[in-house]
Amino acid sequence: MPELPEVETIRRDLVKSIVGLTIIDIDLRLPKLIRGYSAEEFVRRLKGAKVLEAGRRAKMLILKTSAGELLIHLKMSGRLIYCPAACLEEKHTHVIFFMDNGSELRFVDMRKFGFFRLVADSELSTIPELANLGPEPLDISLSEFTRLINKKKTSKRSIKALLMDQSFVAGIGNIYADEVLFAAGVMPSRPVLSMTEGETAAIHHQIRTVLSLAVKNRGTSFSQYVDASGQTGRHQEQLKVYRQTGKSCPRCGKPIERIKLGGRGTHFCSDCQR
DNA sequence: CCGTTCCTGGAT
DNA sequence: ATCCAGGAACGG
Numbered sequence: 137m138p139e140l141p142e143v144e145t146i147r148r149d150l151v152k153s154i155v156g157l158t159i160i161d162i163d164l165r166l167p168k169l170i171r172g173y174s175a176e177e178f179v180r181r182l183k184g185a186k187v188l189e190a191g192r193r194a195k196m197l198i199l200k201t202s203a204g205e206l207l208i209h210l211k212m213s214g215r216l217i218y219c220p221a222a223c224l225e226e227k228h229t230h231v232i233f234f235m236d237n238g239s240e241l242r243f244v245d246m247r248k249f250g251f252f253r254l255v256a257d258s259e260l261s262t263i264p265e266l267a268n269l270g271p272e273p274l275d276i277s278l279s280e281f282t283r284l285i286n287k288k289k290t291s292k293r294s295i296k297a298l299l300m301d302q303s304f305v306a307g308i309g310n311i312y313a314d315e316v317l318f319a320a321g322v323m324p325s326r327p328v329l330s331m332t333e334g335e336t337a338a339i340h341h342q343i344r345t346v347l348s349l350a351v352k353n354r355g356t357s358f359s360q361y362v363d364a365s366g367q368t369g370r371h372q373e374q375l376k377v378y379r380q381t382g383k384s385c386p387r388c389g390k391p392i393e394r395i396k397l398g399g400r401g402t403h404f405c406s407d408c409q410r
Numbered sequence: 411c412c413g414t415t416c417c418t419g420g421a422t
Numbered sequence: 423a424t425c426c427a428g429g430a431a432c433g434g
Contacts, residue, residue, distance in 0.1 A: 138428055138429095139428055139429090142428070195428090195429080209429085209430095210428085210429090211428090211429050211430080212427070212428065212429055212430095213427085213428085247427090249429065249430085250429095300429090300430095302429090302430075309428050309429070310427090310428060310429085311428055312428090355428090356428070357428095358427080358428075359427080359428095360427090360428080361428065378428095400427095401426075401427080
């Protein structure tokens with residue numbers, strides 16, 4: 137899926153394109169992607185609703201509407217595409233929102249893992265998909281990050297698994313976990329309990345540096361991810377280790393290695409990361 | 411903790 | 423044919 141930088145890019149696009157518009161109709165072709173309400177009730181409630189704001193929490197998009205908060209999770213392959221006027225329909229288009237100015241917002245998802253949830257009345261913080269999220273990685277201070285790491289100091293799990301744990305810090309996925317740990321000089325497989333004060337500070341610093349640069353570059357595009365206008369991001373050109381197996385480490389020249397950690401492809405330089 | 415599962419498709 | 427893929431819930 138889009139991780140924090142990709143979702144943030146889409147959010148900023150949607151602020152410019154659909155905030156202020158009203159949904160006049162919805163073509164929902166894959167009812168199972170709606171959580172909470174039935175598909176019929178979801179459509180009934182959102183028809184006629186005005187989009188008031190486009191927000192984000194971790195990797196979740198939150199469209200504030202006059203009918204409640206619309207949560208959208210893109211998971212691995214979901215895309216939100218804004219069509220100002222007639223655009224060709226892509227394969228795997230599962231939902232189309234028709235807006236009152238003739239434009240459309242389309243949800244396209246090859247793997248069908250993404251979901252929508254309309255929250256009409258309850259507190260957002262009680263929603264299951266939001267309730268257990270940790271702090272935003274770009275907001276957390278060094279002292280707070282250090283405190284959270286120290287709380288996990290009994291854990292033998294890898295530092296990479298912890299960074300990807302959304303209840304620890306919310307928004308980092310497989311790409312940026314590898315990139316952050318390379319930039320911080322820490323091996324992804326290192327147990328959390330072995331982190332030094334200096335390494336913790338380096339990881340905190342690189343989370344900020346790597347994620348904000350990726351946002352500036354409008355995200356990383358491989359196969360699926362594009363922004364809300366259908367354009368690819370640019371951060372794939374800046375990746376140091378992710379999917380760079382066998383290529384020379386940009387710092388020391390040694391070939392980048394790949395292992396499997398927690399079921400995920402994990403990329404690193406064994407000279408630059410300890 | 412790890413593996414499996416939800417899906418479809420591209421790469422090897 | 424087999425493995426892999428920006429996520430995350432679930433079960434053992």
